[in-house]
Amino acid sequence: RSGEMAKMTQLIDNEVFRAYATYTTIILLKMMLMSLITAYFRITRKAFVNPEDTASFGKGESAKKYLRTDPDVERVRRGHLNDLENIVPFLGIGLLYALSGPELSTALLHFRIFAGARIVHTFAYLIPLPQPGRGLSWAVGYAVTISMAYKVLKTALYL
Secondary structure (H helix, E strand, C coil): CHHHHHHHHHHHHHHHCCCCCCCHHHHHHHHHHHHHHHHHHHHCCCCCHHHHHHHHHCCCHHHCCCCCCHCCCCCCCCHHHHHHHHHHHHHHHHHHHHHCCCCCCCHHHHHHHHHHHHHHHHHHHCCCCCCCCCHEEEEHHHHHHHHHHHHHHHCCCCC
């Protein structure tokens, strides 16, 4: 048991792992914020998908008009879905990358660029900014994840 604690302490003392934990927390909080933004848009646009969510607006036929889609709600949902499609792979690949022994400066560059790209992507989706802003921010984040995956495979190639 003390050996397990020593391993955990070593991991926490690893600067690259701490950087990974920091930027992972930032992007996960950003992704969680998308849920709150979706709820805000649903409430302010009165656009719900579940009948029980319309109960405060009446019953029966009067509540049915709130069971609808709204372009603003759907736009936020698409941004949130894009987060899921890109942040989840970053979590796994980023962890393996952090444990593969990269230089701290290189790891920080990867983590910071990814986090920045996802934040820009969110603003580009929500404002909305004209293309190619959203597409470029997506591509930058995607390229960072591919770069880390390449480093992991290059470091621990057991194919």
